[in-house]
Amino acid sequence: MTSTSSLDHLYKHLFAKMVGGLVKSVGIKNISIAEDIVQETFLAAHQQWNKAIPDKPQAWLFKVCKNIALKSIKNEETHSSIEKALHIQVEADNQETDPVFEMLLACAHPRFSPKQQVIFALRYSAGFKVDQIANILLSKPESITKVLQRIKLLIKSENLNFLPGPPDEATQKILLNILYLMFSEGYKTSSGKSILNTALCEDALSFIQTIIKSSDLSTPDAKALYALMLFNLSRFEARFTKVGDLIDLEHQNRAHWNSEMIKVASHYLNEARTKHLSKYHIEATMAYLHCTADSFENTDWRKIVSLYQKLHLINESPFIQLNLAIAKFYAGNMSEAFSQLKELGTVTFINNYHLYHVALGKILDRKNESALAIQHYQKAITLTAHQSEKKYIQNLIGKSGYSN
Amino acid sequence: MKKFMLLIREDLRLLEKMTQEQSEADIHKMVGWVEEITQSGNFVQGDPLENGMTLVTKDEIISDGPFIEAKEAISGFTIIKAESLQQASEIASSCPLVQTGQIKMEVRPIMEF
Numbered sequence: 001m002t003s004t005s006s007l008d009h010l011y012k013h014l015f016a017k018m019v020g021g022l023v024k025s026v027g028i029k030n031i032s033i034a035e036d037i038v039q040e041t042f043l044a045a046h047q048q049w050n051k052a053i054p055d056k057p058q059a060w061l062f063k064v065c066k067n068i069a070l071k072s073i074k075n076e077e078t079h080s081s082i083e084k085a086l087h088i089q090v091e092a093d094n095q096e097t098d099p100v101f102e103m104l105l106a107c108a109h110p111r112f113s114p115k116q117q118v119i120f121a122l123r124y125s126a127g128f129k130v131d132q133i134a135n136i137l138l139s140k141p142e143s144i145t146k147v148l149q150r151i152k153l154l155i156k157s158e159n160l161n162f163l164p165g166p167p168d169e170a171t172q173k174i175l176l177n178i179l180y181l182m183f184s185e186g187y188k189t190s191s192g193k194s195i196l197n198t199a200l201c202e203d204a205l206s207f208i209q210t211i212i213k214s215s216d217l218s219t220p221d222a223k224a225l226y227a228l229m230l231f232n233l234s235r236f237e238a239r240f241t242k243v244g245d246l247i248d249l250e251h252q253n254r255a256h257w258n259s260e261m262i263k264v265a266s267h268y269l270n271e272a273r274t275k276h277l278s279k280y281h282i283e284a285t286m287a288y289l290h291c292t293a294d295s296f297e298n299t300d301w302r303k304i305v306s307l308y309q310k311l312h313l314i315n316e317s318p319f320i321q322l323n324l325a326i327a328k329f330y331a332g333n334m335s336e337a338f339s340q341l342k343e344l345g346t347v348t349f350i351n352n353y354h355l356y357h358v359a360l361g362k363i364l365d366r367k368n369e370s371a372l373a374i375q376h377y378q379k380a381i382t383l384t385a386h387q388s389e390k391k392y393i394q395n396l397i398g399k400s401g402y403s404n
Numbered sequence: 405m406k407k408f409m410l411l412i413r414e415d416l417r418l419l420e421k422m423t424q425e426q427s428e429a430d431i432h433k434m435v436g437w438v439e440e441i442t443q444s445g446n447f448v449q450g451d452p453l454e455n456g457m458t459l460v461t462k463d464e465i466i467s468d469g470p471f472i473e474a475k476e477a478i479s480g481f482t483i484i485k486a487e488s489l490q491q492a493s494e495i496a497s498s499c500p501l502v503q504t505g506q507i508k509m510e511v512r513p514i515m516e517f
Contacts, residue, residue: 110487113494114444143503150494170487181444279445318449319442348451349438352431383432 007045010057012199015042015127018065020099025081026073028106029156031124037072041065100125101210105167108174109160112151117174118181119147126182126203128196136185136196138385166216175211176225176280179204183229187236194244201236205229212268223272224280230265231287234258246392250296262291282311301331318347326359338363354383358393361400370401405485407448408492411510412480416455419479433500441484446495450482476508489513 015038022034041064045057054060069082107120122128122136130148134141154160167175186200208226211217238256239247269284286307293299308324322344329337341360344350357380364373377397381390422430431452441447459466486492489511496502496509 111490111494113486113491113498114446115440115498116494147498177445184443315445316449317442317447319439319447347449348431349435352435353439383435 004046006053006057007042007049010045010061011042011129012127014058014061016100016103016123016125017127018062019124020103022065022069022082023103024099025078028161029159031155032152033073037069038065040068044068098210100127101207104178104207105171105175106160107151108167108171108178110170110174111154111158111160114177114181116147116151117178118185119144120151121178121182122200123148125207126200128200132196136200172217172219173221175217176208176221179208179211180225180228180280182207183232187232198236201229201233205233220272220274221278221280223268224278224284227265227269227272228280228284228287230261230268231284231291234261234265234291244388245395246388248392249290254294257291265291277310277314279311279314282307282314296330299330301327305331305333318344318350319353322350322353322356322359326363329363334363334367352383354380354389354393356380357383358396361396365396365400373400405487406492406516407514408484408486408489409512409514410450410482410484410492410496411478411512412452412482412507413476413510414479414507415475416477416479417475420455430501430506437499437501438482440498441495446484446486448483448485450480452480453478455479479507482509483514 018038018041019031019034022037023031026034041061044064045061049057066082070079073079073082104121104125107117107124109117112120119133119137122133123130128136130144131141133139133144137144183201183204186197186204188197205226208222208229211222212226234257235249235252238252238254241247265284266288269281269288272281272284274281286304289300289303289307304327305324308320308327312320312324321340325337325340325344328340341356341363344356345360350356357376361373361376361380364370364376374397377393377400381393384390384393419427434452438447438450484492484495486495492513493511496511499507499509501507502509
């Protein structure tokens with residue numbers, strides 16, 4: 001391993017641990033100071049490891065980090081807690097209160113928007129660099145930096161602190177939503193960031209596992225979210241051809257789905273049973289129905305329709321109505337589905353959403369109206385910026401008229 | 405979570421001068437943002453508004469608007485769900501058109517009886 005690649009690996013693994021450890025001593029309002037110390041540590045490593053990588057790189061980093069911290073923080077009282085926080089890190093990787101997880105809890109604050117929470121979590125819990133986060137969220141590094149600065153400003157100006165003791169119900173809800181969004185960003189299909197995507201999904205999975213293992217935090221909702229992640233992951237690879245082109249659910253080779261993972265997911269979905277239904281229960285149940293059906297046609301679409309109806313009660317939005325109408329079509333309710341879709345087209349945001357036109361195109365194709373279908377596919381191409389999606393839709397145009 | 409109405413304000417005279425491509429690009433940015441806040445469970449509904457308008461009062465219906473002296477007027481609305489007025493404001497400020505300064509959003513809690 002070269003010094004750069006091993007440092008990149010260590011950065012991803014240790015950045016959040018180190019910042020989190022320091023924050024424990026200096027307080028979250030001084031997160032910028034903690035971050036500067038850790039950055040300086042990695043800069044030192046970058047300069048010195050060119051000659052020789054130390055025998056114990058991780059211990060080296062913690063030691064240097066501690067020294068920089070002691071030098072730059074004048075407060076004597078803080079010194080002993082810094083020694084302690086960083087010392088524990090070297091001694092044991094798995095301690096009771098993982099600072100990375102505490103950083104995740106810190107951003108599960110109702111004062112922040114979900115987007116701010118996700119960006120904070122990607123930086124200070126998952127340890128992604130700013131340009132990697134920009135890449136993941138298809139944004140610009142400057143915008144990510146701006147969001148991070150805004151969060152730090154809010155932490156300072158509103159004097160936000162780590163809440164002692166186990167998190168309350170509201171915090172737990174926000175926490176699950178952060179992990180749901182993190183995972184979704186990782187699962188999204190856009191080319192050129194597949195390694196980051198995999199890392200992100202793995203991070204979200206590992207955080208939800210921590211929650212499920214914790215007696216204070218494990219809830220039916222958390223188990224349902226875990227099941228949902230596993231169902232989706234079981235299809236992770238099957239969504240692409242060998243050259244990386246997208247394959248939709250209908251045309252994926254179901255033999256390539258990870259059946260072991262589907263079994264584990266089903267187990268957790270079963271364990272998640274409870275009286276109330278969260279969006280994770282509903283989405284995981286839909287994923288279960290897809291994962292266990294032997295073909296696209298043999299999927300229990302009527303059940304999926306009723307699940308979308310329930311989801312719409314929890315989270316009313318035209319985007320869910322869109323999925324509901326699509327499910328109705330495959331459940332055999334074609335005329336009702338078609339008229340609902342047409343009506344949704346009067347909503348500007350839906351009419352300018354590429355997947356709406358993809359859905360209409362597919363339905364028109366099935367009705368042997370390929371000329372009209374192609375019009376919708378062409379509109380869809382103009383509405384997405386993702387090359388992989390454009391290519392996928394172009395493929396649909398090529399196949400239009402031949403599919404039946 | 406509570407519901408909030410985001411009233412979108414912008415310079416209607418600039419809006420009228422916009423080319424089709426410019427307004428399509430704007431809608432595209434808005435759709436991206438709406439998609440994002442849908443996934444996070446915050447979006448409820450919303451639409452842009454056309455420019456034509458009337459002002460209806462006790463005595464008359466005036467039909468040659470815009471009527472206000474200020475150059476800004478409401479050009480659209482979005483309804484979202486959020487934990488608090490503060491969170492709703494952070495969500496509003498993440499809108500790409502707000503960030504470029506092209507639109508402003510007035511964030512108002514919807515009254516619940």
